[in-house]
Amino acid sequence: MKRQVPLVLCFVFGIVMILTQFSPHSVSQWVYEEVISWVLIIGPFALVLATVTLIQTHTARIRRRTEHWQYSFVVFAGLIIMVLIGIFFTPQNSVFEWLYNNVQLPMDATMFSLLAFFIASAAYRAFRARTFEASLLLITALIVMMGNVPVGDFIWNKVLFWTPWEDGVSWWRQWILDNPNLSARRGIILGVSLGVISQSIRIILGIERSYLGGGD
Amino acid sequence: MIKTTQWIVVTLVLCLSVSVAFSQGLAPPSNVTAVDTPNDDGSSITIKWDAAVEGSGISGYQILRRIADGELETIGALLPADAATYVDSAIEKGTAYTYIVRAVGETEATVDSEQTPLVEGTGEWFHTGKIPLLIAMLLFSAAILWNIYDARSGKDIFVRRIPGLEAVDEAIGRATEMGRSILYSTGMAGVSGVATIASMTILGQVARRTADYETALRVPCRDPIVLNVVREMVKTAYLEEGRPDAYNEDDIFFITESQFAYAAGVEGMMLREKPAAIFLQGTFYAESLILAETGNSVGAIQIAGTDSEHQLPFFIAACDYTLIGEELYAASAYLSREPMLLGSLRGQDWGKLLIFAAIVLGVVLELSGVSWITTLLQRVS
Numbered sequence: 001m002k003r004q005v006p007l008v009l010c011f012v013f014g015i016v017m018i019l020t021q022f023s024p025h026s027v028s029q030w031v032y033e034e035v036i037s038w039v040l041i042i043g044p045f046a047l048v049l050a051t052v053t054l055i056q057t058h059t060a061r062i063r064r065r066t067e068h069w070q071y072s073f074v075v076f077a078g079l080i081i082m083v084l085i086g087i088f089f090t091p092q093n094s095v096f097e098w099l100y101n102n103v104q105l106p107m108d109a110t111m112f113s114l115l116a117f118f119i120a121s122a123a124y125r126a127f128r129a130r131t132f133e134a135s136l137l138l139i140t141a142l143i144v145m146m147g148n149v150p151v152g153d154f155i156w157n158k159v160l161f162w163t164p165w166e167d168g169v170s171w172w173r174q175w176i177l178d179n180p181n182l183s184a185r186r187g188i189i190l191g192v193s194l195g196v197i198s199q200s201i202r203i204i205l206g207i208e209r210s211y212l213g214g215g216d
Numbered sequence: 217m218i219k220t221t222q223w224i225v226v227t228l229v230l231c232l233s234v235s236v237a238f239s240q241g242l243a244p245p246s247n248v249t250a251v252d253t254p255n256d257d258g259s260s261i262t263i264k265w266d267a268a269v270e271g272s273g274i275s276g277y278q279i280l281r282r283i284a285d286g287e288l289e290t291i292g293a294l295l296p297a298d299a300a301t302y303v304d305s306a307i308e309k310g311t312a313y314t315y316i317v318r319a320v321g322e323t324e325a326t327v328d329s330e331q332t333p334l335v336e337g338t339g340e341w342f343h344t345g346k347i348p349l350l351i352a353m354l355l356f357s358a359a360i361l362w363n364i365y366d367a368r369s370g371k372d373i374f375v376r377r378i379p380g381l382e383a384v385d386e387a388i389g390r391a392t393e394m395g396r397s398i399l400y401s402t403g404m405a406g407v408s409g410v411a412t413i414a415s416m417t418i419l420g421q422v423a424r425r426t427a428d429y430e431t432a433l434r435v436p437c438r439d440p441i442v443l444n445v446v447r448e449m450v451k452t453a454y455l456e457e458g459r460p461d462a463y464n465e466d467d468i469f470f471i472t473e474s475q476f477a478y479a480a481g482v483e484g485m486m487l488r489e490k491p492a493a494i495f496l497q498g499t500f501y502a503e504s505l506i507l508a509e510t511g512n513s514v515g516a517i518q519i520a521g522t523d524s525e526h527q528l529p530f531f532i533a534a535c536d537y538t539l540i541g542e543e544l545y546a547a548s549a550y551l552s553r554e555p556m557l558l559g560s561l562r563g564q565d566w567g568k569l570l571i572f573a574a575i576v577l578g579v580v581l582e583l584s585g586v587s588w589i590t591t592l593l594q595r596v597s
Contacts, residue, residue, distance in 0.1 A: 022346050025339040026257040026309075039408065042441060050440030050470035057469045067488050104474070111476035115502060118509040119530075126533035185525050188541040190571060192523045194356070195545030196410045198564040201360050203413065207556050208548060210420045211413050211445065 007206040014204035054079075140176060147173020242273050242327045245317040250332040253303060258339030260305040265317050265329065267300035278318040278326075279304070283311055284334060294320065312336045348592060355570065360563030367559025375561060380519050380537035381550045384418075387517045388425045391492035397432035398422070399491040401482060401507065403498020403522070404475060407441040410545070411523045415498035416442070416449055417548035418521070422495065423453035427462055435468040436485060438478045443470045479503035483510045496520040496535070497544065500527045508534035521547065 013035060020032040058072035085096045129135040146152030146169045153167040165171060202208035245265040253260040268274040277295040279302050282288045291304060307313060312334040319327050367373060391398045400422060402415045419435070426433040433450065437443040447468045454463035471481040483506060486494070494511040496504070496518065504520075504527040511518045512534050520531035521539030531538045539547065542564070549557035578589045 022343055022350060023341050024255055024257050024343050025341045026259075027339075028341070029257055046440035046444055050437070050443050053443065053466075053469045054471070057466065060466060068484075104477075107480075108474065108476040111480055111506065112502060114506060118505045122505060122509055122530060122533040188525045188528070191540075191542035191568070192525070192545075194564050194567045194571075195414075195523070195542035197353075197356060197567075198360055198560050199410050199414060199545045201357055202557065202560050205361075205364075207364065207560070208417065210417045210449065210548060 003209070003212060006212055007209065011204055011206060014200070051079075143169060143172050144176055242319060242321045242325055244327045245277065245319050245329040248315070248317050248329040248332055250313070250315045250335045252335060252337050255340055255343045255345050256337075258309050258337040259307065260303050261307055261313060261315075261335055261337050263302045263304065263315050263317065263332070265300055268297050268319070273321050274319045275322045276320045277302075278320055280316040280318055280328075281313050283313055288316070307337050309337055309339075345595070348595070356563075356567045359566040359570075360560050363563035363566065364556050364559040367555040367562070370555065373555070373558040373562055375546070375550060375558060378539070378543050378546065378550055380521060380539045380543065381547055383517070383519055383537045384422065384551065385425065387493035387495075387519055388422065388429060388431060390517055392429040392431045394492045396492035397434050397489055398426060398493045398495070399482070399485060399489070399511075399516075400433060400435045400495040401498070402435070402437065402442055402446065403496070403500050404438055404478070404503070405499035406439045407445055409499055411499045412439075412442060414544050414547060415521070416446060418495070418497050418544075418551065419446065420449050420453050421548070421551040423450040424457050427454040427457035427459040430459070430462050432464070433467060434485065434489070434491065436471045436478070436482050437469065438471065438473060438475075440470060440473075443468065475501065475503060479506045482507055486510045486514050486516070490514045491516050494518045496522075496531065497539070497547075498522065499524055500531075505530040505534060511535070 016031065017035065020028045054075070058075050061069045061072045082096070082099065085093055085099070089096060091097075123141070127134065127138040127141060129138050146155070152169040152173075156169045157166060160168060199208065203211070245268075248263065248265040250261055250263045252258070253262045263279060265277075274297050276297055277299055279291050279295070280288050281291055281304065291306065292302065295302060302317075304313070304315075313336070314334050315332045317329040319329075321327075388398060400419055402412055402419065403409075405412045407413070423433060425431075435446055435450070437446060447465060450468060451460075451463050451465070454460055471478050485491075486507075487510065491511075491514070494507075494516045496507055496511070497520070500507075500522050501524065504522070504524070508518060508520060508531055518535035519537045519539070520535040521544040522528060522531060523541050523544055525541065528538065528540060546561055546564075549561050574589070578593070581587065581589055
């Protein structure tokens with residue numbers, strides 16, 4: 001029974017939600033929006049549980065004095081300060097906004113900026129021309145990178161001025177992006193879309209039920 | 217007496233307007249129709265008329281409407297002279313309206329069309345424009361269902377080798393031998409994301425093996441609902457393997473919903489705990505490379521899988537194995553080898569074959585100057 005009820009609900013709601021995509025009637029749209037809003041109701045309850053696990057995890061870290069356990073106090077400080085200000089003075093409060101704009105946003109931006117260094121190190125490994133495929137990747141990447149900066153066309157026009165093409169590196173960059181790159185991307189998207197439909201059918205029919213807590 | 221005077225003045229003004237209009241050759245809009253907009257929820261009415269020909273002196277159109285016994289009111293802004301359609305989306309459901317299209321001349325003179333019959337907006341239960349989509353969906357679903365049914369007979373179904381999934385046992389074995397943990401991320405999407413469900417399915421299979429090998433499985437979550445589902449899944453996997461004692465609820469925990477804070481948290485875990493194997497399965501965004509490169513720097517064997525095509529190059533560059541797009545969805549069938557799941561994979565391939573045939577046919581027809589298949593696909597999209 002514990003397994004059957006979720007499976008029946010999954011089947012009924014799965015079919016209903018598919019049908020709503022083919023019906024523009026206001027009743028159909030109401031059903032769709034209503035079901036979506038039920039999902040939003042579950043969220044806050046789950047968030048409470050999640051916050052409890054966060055507190056438990058960091059309490060355990062402090063108790064066990066694991067490596068860098070002192071940082072757990074920073075987690076608690078951030079959590080308590082933001083929650084208290086948010087509850088008692090609303091998120092529109094100037095202190096809350098200041099903390100968000102001057103603490104959280106810069107930290108997010110810092111993490112995002114790290115990507116530049118990670119891209120450099122990943123590119124170094126990926127572009128080492130040790131095989132035919134890696135060499136092809138290196139040449140393609142060079143063309144695309146040069147095509148993205150104005151100096152690329154400047155160099156092309158100075159060095160390869162005898163070729164019939166002006167701004168050739170930009171042209172080749174665009175050709176690579178519009179043809180081989182786009183074709184490969186569309187191939188992947190088609191495969192993903194079919195995979196999503198197949199997975200959805202398996203879930204709706206109850207064939208794929210591992211998300212309920214077990215494989216059978 | 218006053219009424220009679222007013223009547224005469226109004227009549228004279230009307231006559232003057234009409235005479236001015238006709239003197240300019242301003243013809244009233246013809247073939248004016250007002251119909252309930254098809255394939256909508258009944259919230260609009262479409263008004264159509266014949267577009268003005270060049271040199272007609274018309275500079276624009278104004279739409280007027282009224283309810284059965286009400287006043288005539290102007291709706292919307294002045295439409296350009298080449299307009300021939302107007303969709304009135306400001307109607308009340310269940311109320312009938314009648315419309316007049318007023319042509320406005322270059323000298324501000326106006327002339328009205330005939331009044332349309334009363335029309336009411338009604339919602340349709342079925343979107344007729346989506347019939348080709350429905351047919352394609354039914355065909356594809358039928359192919360999958362037939363193959364699932366066929367697979368129940370016990371036929372052997374061939375599935376090509378997927379190195380990323382073959383390496384799952386190797387990664388878990390390596391972690392066991394090294395006595396280190398396994399880190400599993402289900403990605404950034406919520407529980408309603410199909411990629412997250414696929415990721416959780418793989419996690420279930422991984423949990424069964426870690427239960428057998430008594431290897432620590434750490435799952436940092438970004439979504440609170442995913443956290444609860446994952447805990448239940450892993451717990452059941454350990455129970456079914458007869459190792460409930462090895463299950464540690466604290467190993468599956470919530471970090472934060474913030475994208476880069478989550479990345480920072482997982483990155484910190486990688487650097488502190490140095491897991492021997494890292495699984496990055498699900499939907500990822502800009503943080504994909506931050507996670508994959510950090511995992512690479514600690515020397516972990518990394519198996520990634522995502523349906524976010526923009527993140528695939530980063531995973532391919534930084535991870536040992538990558539499940540590309542659909543391979544992520546094939547994982548549950550591949551790992552469990554359950555005939556019905558394998559059957560659905562073959563159905564998926566039939567769908568691909570169908571699309572491939574449509575592409576080839578479309579290219580051949582386009583080259584021959586026939587474009588009905590392209591037009592049909594454009595209409596569906």
